[in-house]
Amino acid sequence: MEHKIVVAGIGPGNAEYMIPAALKAIENAEVLVGGSRAIEQFGKEEGQIKFIIRSDIEEVMAFIGRQLENHDVVVMVSGDPGYYSLLDAIKRTFEDKPVEVIPGLSSVQVAFSKLGMPWYDAILVSMHGRTAPREQMVYCPGKVICFLTDKKNNSRTIPDMLRKLGWPPNAMLAICNRLSYPDEKIIITTISEAIRMETVYLNCVLVVMA
Structure with a gap:
């Protein structure tokens, strides 16, 4: 057999x-x-x-x-x-x-469900051990991007990249960490505030929207 x-x-x-x-x-x-x-x-x-x-x-x-x-x-x-x-x-x-x-539930699906948002038109980008193409991240009105992060590309460095690619400082950003666990944490903030945050969340899901 x-x-x-x-x-x-x-x-x-x-x-x-x-x-x-x-x-x-x-x-x-x-x-x-x-x-x-x-x-x-x-x-x-x-x-x-x-x-x-x-x-x-x-x-x-x-x-x-x-x-x-x-x-x-x-x-x-x-x-x-x-x-x-x-x-x-x-x-x-x-x-x-x-x-x-x-199949299984991806952290992307869980993040959007926690935020109460549809994700059919979101751009899904993995920055976990890889670099995303620049054209995926450039700003345009109404754009929604979901990032998987790692130690290098994290909840502080990715917002800074987006700012340099033309995203407005007040664009909403959700930092979704430890999804589904008892210590799950979801922080709703903006690109400019995330850049200044002292705590850097690694291996989380970031959802940013214009």
Whole structure:
């Protein structure tokens, strides 16, 4: 029997935001792959072969390849697998293997729901370990951009970039941090105020609108 890879979206972090199919796949997994927080939160203490994803993606793929000889492999990814996750690397590495994808709520979807806003016409930009094209960020009236952030591109530096690209200082900006967790924090501010803020939120979602 050919074994498969199951890529399960685990949402923003809180298990209440995961769909039942993902929870079931993780619970029944013989081999479970994920970040350290996900493994600690959702992995079984016994009865599972577990692998923590670190920075070496080739090592992750090699582990999955070895385990596929005898087991299905469940890979947990934060948010939704279709939006900046390991799914791309898995599909490229295992072109001839069956891959099942279980969707999840992305932090982008959660951020807009918390703000009570539609997001069908928003521009989605990842600044998490990458640089966004300048043309995506230039100002135009009515524009809405949602950013995924990281240590370098964060809740202070991104507003400063936008200011230099013509965004008005009073454009509204929402800083959404630790979404779905008990210590979730959402700050509604402006571009000019965010630049001056002492606290810099890393790995959060920024929603800015003209």
